[in-house]
Ligand SMILES: O=C(O)CCC(=O)C(=O)O
């Protein structure tokens with residue numbers, strides 16, 4: 316059976332984007348209000364064929380810029396188009412199963428993240444781990460690596476082009492002549508152009524049943540109204556559009572929709588895109604507006620470059636956090652002990668411990684075998700993170716021992732441990748029960764979750780059991796006796 320056929324009718328609800336789930340789920344109140352207002356008022360949108368379109372864009376969407384593909388070199392287009400195709404044919408683009416209001420839902424669009432080595436991007440409660448787009452000079456690149464590198468080239472182009480757009484905008488809004496040494500200009504440019512990763516999107520509309528755009532009747536919605544998450548405030552999003560077989564009429568083309576966030580009095584805009592076109596949401600546009608993608612009739616790819624808010628989303632960051640925690644373990648005659656028992660130190664270690672387990676290890680392995688095989692770059696670092704995490708299990712065990720033996724600081728340590736262990740146990744349960752049996756059964760084998768780390772009580776290497784319930788009871792008891800003394 317053709318593996319693509321299996322995906323034709325998704326068994327689990329589709330999420331079309333942030334905050335927008337097709338079917339079953341209750342709507343947020345804000346959206347309900349908007350929808351009932353829509354019924355009463357005639358809300359409208361304009362397209363480039365409408366006479367007032369230009370004026371509307373100038374007034375309310377001046378940070379939205381469409382650039383015809385002719386401005387990019389044909390060599391770059393060729394590399395990008397080959398890049399998309401290579402990634403699709405090698406199975407790198409697939410629909411994401413994400414958790415949304417306690418349900419598992421599937422994105423209609425197939426995706427992957429490419430970016431700076433060690434970059435991750437969190438959206439819809441899923442952490443994406445980037446395929447690197449740059450490599451050591453001497454490395455002989457595989458086709459997939461060459462494909463990723465093409466998007467780095469596009470990224471370099473986008474940095475340069477957005478620099479120009481922002482500089483012009485700055486000059487026209489301040490009425491000043493362009494001065495490249497101007498510090499405020501430099502800051503704005505940096506904020507807008509430090510693209511760190513791109514999400515590639517792919518969809519063949521003939522394979523997926525889509526919902527209608529709910530407010531304006533724009534057509535079939537592939538990516539529903541949203542703002543992009545986890546970005547630096549006031550940063551640009553730059554998008555490349557690729558439709559291998561171009562539709563002739565506007566009505567069959569893919570379109571990008573824009574509206575002022577939670578506003579139905581200002582008309583929205585809906586702009587058809589041609590193959591190779593780029594569009595930009597400059598500066599604060601992603602903060603003040605929402606965008607959506609309306610499906611055309613033919614398959615389409617896009618590459619969406621983002622200035623990721625990366626303070627807590629790089630491999631370097633989590634490795635440093637690990638080191639901070641591990642600095643507190645010492646060994647005397649090979650016997651481990653905690654160097655400091657200060658509240659803040661222990662609290663921080665417990666936080667890091669859970670962060671590694673739930674934000675990194677489980678997020679990575681939950682995405683399945685194919686996902687991990689594709690990410691050779693990540694395998695060694697993940698192994699090391701898991702080793703470090705295991706040492707943190709030992710550190711937690713040392714804390715528990717102090718509580719149980721009623722040593723000096725036991726009450727204070729119990730107060731830190733109790734909420735931390737309760738939360739860890741709950742999160743473990745949640746991760747282990749992420750899919751119902753029925754859902755699990757319908758996940759293709761290569762995308763099935765790997766429940767890692769996972770161990771049984773028979774595993775003598777692990778300092779603590781997987782299920783923390785008994786330890787939680789013991790600590791609770793210690794606290795109760797301590798309180799009653
Ligand atoms: O494909 C596009 O044009 C934009 C997709 C999008 O909004 C997203 O991936 O966040």
Ligand SMILES: [Fe+2]
Pocket residue numbers: 541542543606
């Ligand atoms: Fe988006």
